[in-house]
Amino acid sequence: MARITLQNLAHSYLRHPRSEADFALKQMDHVWQDGGAYALLGASGCGKTTLLNIISGLLIPSQGKVLFGDRDVTGAPTAERNIAQVFQFPVVYDTMTVRDNLAFPLRNRGKDASYIKSRVEQIARMIGMESILNRKAQGLTADAKQKISLGRGMVREDVNAILFDEPLTVIDPHMKWELRTQLRQLHSQFGHTMIYVTHDQTEALTFAQQVVVMHEGRVVQMGTPEELFEKPAHSFVGYFIGSPGMNFLDAEVRGDRALLAGGETVELGGHYAPVAGRVQIGIRPEHATLVASGGLPFAIRRIEDVGRHRLVRGELMGRALNVVMPEGVPVEGLPRVAFAPHKINVYADDWRIAPEQEGAS
Ligand SMILES: Nc1ncnc2c1ncn2[C@@H]1O[C@H](COP(=O)(O)OP(=O)(O)OP(=O)(O)O)[C@@H](O)[C@H]1O
Numbered sequence: 001m002a003r004i005t006l007q008n009l010a011h012s013y014l015r016h017p018r019s020e021a022d023f024a025l026k027q028m029d030h031v032w033q034d035g036g037a038y039a040l041l042g043a044s045g046c047g048k049t050t051l052l053n054i055i056s057g058l059l060i061p062s063q064g065k066v067l068f069g070d071r072d073v074t075g076a077p078t079a080e081r082n083i084a085q086v087f088q089f090p091v092v093y094d095t096m097t098v099r100d101n102l103a104f105p106l107r108n109r110g111k112d113a114s115y116i117k118s119r120v121e122q123i124a125r126m127i128g129m130e131s132i133l134n135r136k137a138q139g140l141t142a143d144a145k146q147k148i149s150l151g152r153g154m155v156r157e158d159v160n161a162i163l164f165d166e167p168l169t170v171i172d173p174h175m176k177w178e179l180r181t182q183l184r185q186l187h188s189q190f191g192h193t194m195i196y197v198t199h200d201q202t203e204a205l206t207f208a209q210q211v212v213v214m215h216e217g218r219v220v221q222m223g224t225p226e227e228l229f230e231k232p233a234h235s236f237v238g239y240f241i242g243s244p245g246m247n248f249l250d251a252e253v254r255g256d257r258a259l260l261a262g263g264e265t266v267e268l269g270g271h272y273a274p275v276a277g278r279v280q281i282g283i284r285p286e287h288a289t290l291v292a293s294g295g296l297p298f299a300i301r302r303i304e305d306v307g308r309h310r311l312v313r314g315e316l317m318g319r320a321l322n323v324v325m326p327e328g329v330p331v332e333g334l335p336r337v338a339f340a341p342h343k344i345n346v347y348a349d350d351w352r353i354a355p356e357q358e359g360a361s
Pocket residue numbers: 013024042043044045046047048049050051199
C-alpha cells in the first residue's frame with residue numbers, strides 16, 4: 001500500500017492548450033493518505049475520471065507528477081502500479097466460473113492454491129456469492145456480474161490502492177446500500193487505500209471517511225461529511241451537498257454583521273476582517289427556522305412533506321430561500337425567518353472566508 005501524491009498536476013486533452021479553460025484538470029497538489037477511504041465527488045464532466053485515469057496510469061498527465069510513496073510513477077504503465085480497478089460496467093470472463101473469475105488476479109501473480117481457495121471463499125461470502133462459486137458467469141444478471149467485478153477488485157491484499165469508478169451504477173437500488181456497507185467493512189478489515197468516484201452525494205457520504213469534491217477541474221474541498229455540511233469551502237460544495245443545498249444571499253459584511261441587499265441586518269457567529277469581491281452569506285435550510293417575530297420577513301410559497309421534516313420553499317425580500325422545519329411544528333402563517341448565527345458561512349467570490357477567531361479556543 002502507498003500514499004499517493006499528485007504534484008503540480010494538470011491535464012489537457014488538447015495538444016496545445018492556450019488557456020486554463022483548455023484544461024480538464026486545472027493545476028493541483030493533492031495527497032491521498034495510505035489506507036484512506038476517499039470518495040471523489042462532483043457533477044458530470046468535472047474531471048473525476050480524468051483524475052482516476054491519471055492515478056491508474058491509463059492517462060499520462062500533460063503536467064506534473066504522480067508519486068506512489070516516494071516513487072515517481074508518472075510515466076509508468078498501469079501494470080507496474082499494482083492497483084486494482086472496478087469500473088462502471090462489469091468486466092467478467094463469461095466462460096469462467098465465478099470462482100475462477102475471482103481467483104484470476106491471484107493466479108496471475110502465482111499465489112498458492114490453498115491461499116487462493118480460502119481468499120476467494122472469503123470474498124465470495126462478502127459479496128453473497130458463496131453458493132454459486134462453481135457456476136459459469138454467463139447468464140448471470142448485470143447486477144451479479146458487477147458484484148463479481150467488485151469481488152475481483154478486492155481479492156488481492158497487496159495492492160497499492162483500489163480505484164472504483166461509479167461501481168454501483170448497474171446495481172439494483174436496494175443492493176447498493178448493502179454493497180457500500182460491505183466495501184466499508186472491507187476497508188476497515190484490510191486497510192486498503194480506496195478511491196471511489198461518484199456523482200451521488202449519498203454514495204460519497206456513506207462510503208468515505210474523506211470526501212474530495214471536484215468542480216470544473218479543481219478539487220474545491222476535501223473533508224469529512226460533517227465538514228462539507230457545516231463549512232463548505234466553496235459555494236459549489238454548499239449547493240451540491242445537502243438536499244436542497246445551501247441558500248446564498250448577497251451581502252456586505254461588516255465585523256460581526258451582514259447587511260443584505262434589501263437593507264436588513266443579519267447577526268454573524270464571528271467577526272470578519274473587511275471582505276472584498278462578491279460577498280455572500282450561506283445558510284443551510286436546516287439552520288434557518290420560521291418564527292412569529294424577530295428575524296427577517298419571509299413569504300411561504302410551498303410546503304413539502306419529506307418524511308421526518310418539512311421543506312418550506314419561500315422568499316426573503318424577493319429571493320428564493322429554503323427552510324427545513326421539524327415534523328409536527330406548525331409553519332403556516334409564520335411570517336419571519338431566523339438564522340443560527342454560528343451556522344452562517346461567509347463567501348467572497350465563491351470561496352469561504354473564515355471569521356477572525358476561527359480555530360482559536
Ligand atoms: N478523451 C477525451 N478527449 C477529450 N476530452 C475529454 C476526454 N475525456 C474527457 N474529456 C473532457 O474532459 C472533461 C472532464 O471529463 P471527465 O470524464 O474526467 O469528467 P467526469 O467528472 O468523470 O464526468 P462523468 O461523471 O460524466 O464521467 C470533460 O469536459 C470531458 O468532456
